[in-house]
């Protein structure tokens with residue numbers, strides 16, 4: 001298998017309340033997962049959950065998790081995409097969002113026109129197709145999986161930039177229902193989405209966020225490059241959280257697999273130890289949320305207008321005569337929460353349809369495998385077997401941790417969502433333009449979703 005990253009082993013200090021986001025010494029480093037990955041690979045032939053985790057790491061992860069990406073060593077035919085995104089990035093955001101539809105339409109047409117022009121001039125679609133079809137046929141001579149992951153991100157963010165064409169997101173953009181994308185952005189997208197086993201026209205947390213970091217932890221395609229520090233720093237901290245969640249998620253996936261292998265091998269004391277490990281790792285992971293989702297780190301004054309909007313989508317296309325609208329990104333795409341829910345036997349938050357649209361196939365399959373092996377349906381009734389009771393207690397501890405997270409998430413996100421943004425209609429990235437006659441009603445719908453989820457967490 002490919003070597004895991006050459007970044008330093010172990011962990012650097014956890015982001016605290018006052019780091020400069022640009023200061024790399026304060027960032028959580030990717031861990032050295034080598035030994036755990038060997039262990040998972042060794043277990044793969046005899047336990048299907050280990051197999052699905054090994055498969056995710058080897059394929060989507062390019063040999064590690066979070067996924068390894070390369071944004072530099074690409075075939076020449078693909079490189080213009082990155083150049084074009086980066087060249088146009090300073091034009092994307094406006095320091096003062098206009099409330100005038102005419103001004104906004106002009107801004108957007110200018111951005112789209114430029115992107116179209118540069119794509120036509122510099123991208124040879126036949127060459128792009130040639131490279132991606134070779135990969136699809138299993139021939140990786142032309143590019144590595146790391147580079148493929150990087151390119152997935154690049155095309156995804158180019159599409160989101162083209163979709164909105166000005167940030168903050170404005171009403172005229174929200175009112176579009178269908179957008180005709182340049183073929184340079186359509187052709188590769190079909191291949192990329194097929195490879196990852198997802199169907200949406202929009203991106204997802206894996207493409208737009210996880211793959212948007214190089215191995216040194218630098219974010220490659222930023223949104224608000226020419227805006228004030230408060231916006232740029234909040235943007236960095238916000239997206240960095242999602243990489244950190246997967247860095248800290250890895251030992252959780254590992255411990256959950258080991259707990260299942262131990263249980264299935266009849267070693268219940270070892271199973272309990274691994275479940276306790278899950279709790280310990282989860283505590284650390286949740287602190288990423290608690291330490292960052294507040295005004296001292298991510299400013300609610302700028303989040304809604306400058307950070308969230310880019311990741312929305314809210315347009316669609318006709319498929320077999322029926323209009324299908326796609327949503328953008330949400331925390332609900334994050335693998336670690338889906339995997340833990342599945343492991344605990346909690347019903348899924350996303351519908352089957354949304355899973356297929358936004359969650360890469362190998363992530364979905366890992367979660368389904370966790371669900372098939374959930375321990376809770378296999379324990380003796382309470383009071384009949386002391387070891388089973390201790391397993392249930394350990395599982396309950398994890399459930400309680402998730403409940404604390406969900407209760408906190410419910411309240412902490414409100415100041416971000418209720419920020420005035422007169423340039424747009426109420427919208428979340430994950431749920432698109434919100435129905436309801438007022439912002440209050442729209443937020444109530446979201447709150448109901450979160451309360452229901454909290455209730456289901458048991």
Ligand code: HEM
Nearest residue numbers: 241289330331332337349406413416417430431446449453
């Ligand atoms: C300003 C920051 C955030 C806001 C405004 C926000 C808002 C929301 C909203 C409105 C929902 C319900 C609608 C939907 O499914 O999309 C949601 C769901 C969700 N969010 Fe967030 N979120 C934020 C940050 C985060 C972060 C950092 C995480 C991960 C630690 C996260 C994890 C989740 C999860 C897992 C769900 C699905 C429901 C669940 O499993 O409880 N969110 N978020």
